[in-house]
Amino acid sequence: MYISDHSYHYDSDADGTPEIIVDDHNPSVEDIQFYLESFYSEDNSILNENSRLIIYLNDHGGPGKIKIDVGVYLDAKIFDGWLDQLQDATNCQVVVIAEACRSGTFIEPLTPDEGQKRILISSSNKGVSRYEDKGKKSFSKLLFDYIFQGADLKSSYEYVCYQMKKHFKFFKFQIPVLIDGHDDKKFAAQFRICTTESDSFPEITDSTSDTTIDKGLLSFFVKASDLEGSIVVWATVVKPDFVIPEITIDFETPIIESERIELIQTDEQNTYQGEYDFQCNGSYLLTFYLNYQ
Numbered sequence: 001m002y003i004s005d006h007s008y009h010y011d012s013d014a015d016g017t018p019e020i021i022v023d024d025h026n027p028s029v030e031d032i033q034f035y036l037e038s039f040y041s042e043d044n045s046i047l048n049e050n051s052r053l054i055i056y057l058n059d060h061g062g063p064g065k066i067k068i069d070v071g072v073y074l075d076a077k078i079f080d081g082w083l084d085q086l087q088d089a090t091n092c093q094v095v096v097i098a099e100a101c102r103s104g105t106f107i108e109p110l111t112p113d114e115g116q117k118r119i120l121i122s123s124s125n126k127g128v129s130r131y132e133d134k135g136k137k138s139f140s141k142l143l144f145d146y147i148f149q150g151a152d153l154k155s156s157y158e159y160v161c162y163q164m165k166k167h168f169k170f171f172k173f174q175i176p177v178l179i180d181g182h183d184d185k186k187f188a189a190q191f192r193i194c195t196t197e198s199d200s201f202p203e204i205t206d207s208t209s210d211t212t213i214d215k216g217l218l219s220f221f222v223k224a225s226d227l228e229g230s231i232v233v234w235a236t237v238v239k240p241d242f243v244i245p246e247i248t249i250d251f252e253t254p255i256i257e258s259e260r261i262e263l264i265q266t267d268e269q270n271t272y273q274g275e276y277d278f279q280c281n282g283s284y285l286l287t288f289y290l291n292y293q
Contacts, residue, residue: 001023002020002024004022005027027069028068037082039086040089049090049092051092052095054193056097057100057103061103061105063126064105064106067100076108100123100124102126103123103177108177110179111179112179116181117187118180119153120177121176121179122177123138123174124175127174130170137171143157148193153193154185205224207223207288222290223272224272231290234260235274235286235287272290
């Protein structure tokens, strides 16, 4: 079930056939409640202790709430009551992943009771949750890339936390949260959404290192792993005078807008090259991306 206020379906490859169908274009809190209740109605009790329900929420957030539509907010305490009723009736396994500012305050009231198999993951604690390059760099993107390689939720979460702190300037102080009601996150360590390893993603094997340059044009390169399929490579650049946006009120998200530079494949196998005109002194941040077309 896909609930979104977008009025369109998603045709990602522009072939005229949508790959992603929006089931509900007018989201409401009641829609979520009714959908959860449909799993344990007298006529449709289809879940049991072996069933796994994955819930992903992505929108603006405030203390203990996530936005569902314009002026419509899902309250964590109410949502927790619905999940309790669902699990009491079916004993199913539940995973909630929330990408939103202050999303840690949303998942905390959902903490499982003893005996409930419930995993909760948020992109931040009480602070902001940032996006760059239209979400291509975000907590969710990093998390699901790892999940879809067959990793368990605990390993995926720990991998993302390390990557955000070590390699991504904008996310260094964004602190995700994982709760599963067990010491050492034992349930999350056993839980895989993608139960078989998917095909490997293309990887960057080499690239231009950190360097000091003179003012003007600089060429840079990326080498990709030798994989089948057509690959697109690009970079984003953040200038020295860029100020990381912060939220000032609830239900706003700081979107990081950065320049995009396309890298072109060279005559050398799996090597891509681009250039940028550096016009002022200071530290620039270039982030390289690649993916299949």
